[in-house]
Amino acid sequence: MAVHAEHLAHAHSESWIRKYVFSTDHKVIATQYIFTAYFMALLGGLLAALIRYQLGWGDQASPLLERLFPFGAQGGVIKPEFYLAIITIHGTILVFHFQTMMLTGGFGNYLIPLQIGARDMAFPVLNMLSYWVFLASCVVMLLSFLVEGGAAAAGWTVYPPLSVHAAAVAGSGLGQTIWLLSMALLIVATLMGGLNYIVTTLNLRTKGMSLMRLPLSTWGVFFASVIGLVTFPVLLAGAILLLLDRHLGTSFYMPTVYIGGQLVETRGGNPLLWQHLFWYLGHPEVYILAIPALGFIGDIIATFSRKPIFGYRLIIISFVVMTILSCIVWGHHMFTSGLNPYIAMVFSLLTILISVPFGTIILCYAATLWKGKIQFTTPMLFAIGFLSLVVTGGLGGLFLGTASTDLYLHDTAFVVGHFHVIMASSVLFAIFAATYYWFPKIFGRFMSESLGKWHFWLTFIGVYATFVPMHVMGLGGMMRRIYSPHAYQYLQQWVPWERVISIFGLILIGAQLLFVVNFFWSLFKGRRATDPNPWRANTLEWQTSSPPPHLNWGEEQPVVYRGPYEFSRPDTAEDYLPQNTPPVGVEVSGNGVR
Amino acid sequence: MQTQTQPMQESVWAGGRSPFGIRWGKLMMWVFLLSDAFTFGGFLVIYGSVRVITPDWPDPSRVFALHLFGKEIPLLLIAFMTFVLISSSGTMALAVHAGYEGDRSRCARFLMLTILGGLTFLGCQAYEWTKLITEGVRPWGNPWGAPQFGAFFFTLTGFHGLHVLSGVIYLSAITRRVLKGVYARRGSYEGVEIAGLYWHFVDLVWVFIFTFFYLF
Amino acid sequence: MSAVHEATIVHGDVHQEPVINRPHPPTRVYLVVWGWLFVLSFGAYLVELISEATTLALPIKWSLLTVIGLMKAGLIVAYFMHMRFERLSLIYAILLPTLLVIALVAGLMPDAVSLISFWGHP
């Protein structure tokens, strides 16, 4: 059924509200996601600055801090409870509200229909709802700073008993309840989004778009959604029980304990249970981030190396293996918890095993770069930075995945350094790469290349300078989630280290201002992307105008004849071949179907 | 430009049609149910892991016995609830069947029977909750043994009951559409079939709760 | 453009498979399945009654009940939810992931049990 031109033309003479606020167009929803998630990133970054300030100069009072946080920093020094709230919210919003939502709700939402040649998601209204629930989750989470006792303070892993008993820490009052509600909303939002991504990818592909012709970005978001679909609900169940423990007096997680010298008579609960449930999602969460990131990077690397991706099928198989393995390794976060040693061994083995598909993909990407005609654009720089970070982080992971070495390293700064390299930074790089790469498509203008290159180098150096020394500190015994190294005699040797790290960390955070400026400047003043396919890429999203019209395509949906990475074929004049280019000898009739 | 390529692929996994031979709505319901299965699976596995280490678990067949004809009949109410839910699943299946055949009024009639079943089930559950609460069962304790018993009772049956309740509301909306002839005009009763999937799933969950919570 | 209209455009020309009169079993099949569900449920109830009256070993009771439960679940999924009449690809896509629940059990149970041996009953 063809869409008539008048339809497309008058389709969107609707009110501003219908068009930009309560829109069901996946492109508008994706843009809303992108803005909201970046806003959360900004807040998370500011919280990181506070953390770094505290760890570097926590012994010195600062009148400015007191002015900013009259309650959290009386006398100019951040209070311990406030510090705990800061790291908790920092971790939570950057992992969930920023990175997860940016990759799936933001770019995934934008790209899936365009890359598979569909007109929209399968269920646009659900897609819109998903965004609004997500927004509610963000608002609720931020409000928790304002309630009595402050925001949740039990860490982003919210282990009981800290998170159950209101007297355990200041943030375990209303703040913790709000944290749980916000997470429940976020889980619902991800599930609603995930339903659409999975069903759309499977059912709405245009003619000729076989699974083995899907771009890696779409594959990545697809697998991430599958992982989320089977792991988030378990956390939801766990979170509901935690809420009941807090408010209905059940004791799923609370054993009989003394808190502050007071006997708390809760009988028979098992705090380890929560650890299992949390990490049953918590570990796959890393792959919910890593797999789409790998997907985006694959698209970008192929385009800017002007080469077909090496081992496309192998990469997909690796995705599948990672998807499965990622769901059965969660125990490696619990090696020191008194976990049954037999399952500890199994978890350890499986964890090491997962480096095989991961390594395979990285090797495939390296082989794609090999002898390519590499164009060092900003997105490509970030993509290469991503590969570098993933390799570095992976090396650290080997030590943490091995039960025997983890006993020593657990809960030290080594862990913080490790997951900031492998998750925080690498995924951040993928998000930046994706932003620079797809910006012209989404907004019809380019981001500035020169600012972008500055941004890249400062971020790249900043990340290594901030997070690698943390590994060293961890090996030397610096604990994690320590309020202040200044307060402990045995940590004095790390005070200078913390200061240097803080300097680099603040430079790193400051460098992101370049990105903010670039983003908004380019939005209004950037060079116009008159060519719909400026990077000369093959995937379908580049074959429609920038920004794409409502319902994505003109009268006819595109028809696909080839894979997504046919670059530099010897038999073609151009060095790229869009997926909808018909083979020679195929008559393309009026409706685009042969 | 000179190019060759493989011919357009014709397998079901190729584009332009559904690889599963079903439309997106039904696929989405299946995928949703898969994720919901993990919520319930999570609850049940948690329950199991607590149950095996809890020594003084009250005997459910005593707790849920009904006093009838001067005798204690174990689990009578639960058995009746199971009967009702299975029956409503049966009528649901027949409603879907009537939909396939395009029989609007029969479809609506079976749907209403299904809703009736759901309401009966909810009524029984309300009775059961009241009875247990008056006997002193609380989320934090009960007269007979491990405090977790009450906690799991309220969570498992409460969460399942919420699903039944949403199912009743969902089915009512669908019935209205059947009666208004929406599906007849569309030439497809797929909406009824999708709602049916949900309802059978609720029944399916009950099978496991019945087995693992009440009978074990 | 109305939402309905837009929906038809979004779902464009793909998947125009007839929905009415898809292959489906005769009414009798549903009734038979229904009957079996009753029989099985009653069987489970009987197991319970017998274990009340005699001292049926717990493992035997539990395995009997589990088997019956799984049979009921299988019937519901296969016939009432029509899984039997769907493509094999859908069957695999929906049923295989549920195996992950086994992983959850395998991760949680040994840990719970080792708690008993460690502390005695908590």
Ligand code: HEM
């Ligand atoms: C997008 C990127 C980031 C993500 C996803 C992320 C995630 C996290 C998480 C999950 C935690 C653990 C919180 C907890 O223990 O409960 C954490 C802690 C922390 N983060 Fe980040 N982070 C990001 C960026 C940064 C940046 C840019 C910096 C500094 C320059 C930073 C510095 C820290 C510090 C110092 C801690 C506290 C570690 C501790 O004492 O345990 N993070 N972050």
Ligand SMILES: [Cu+2]
């Ligand atoms: Cu992990």
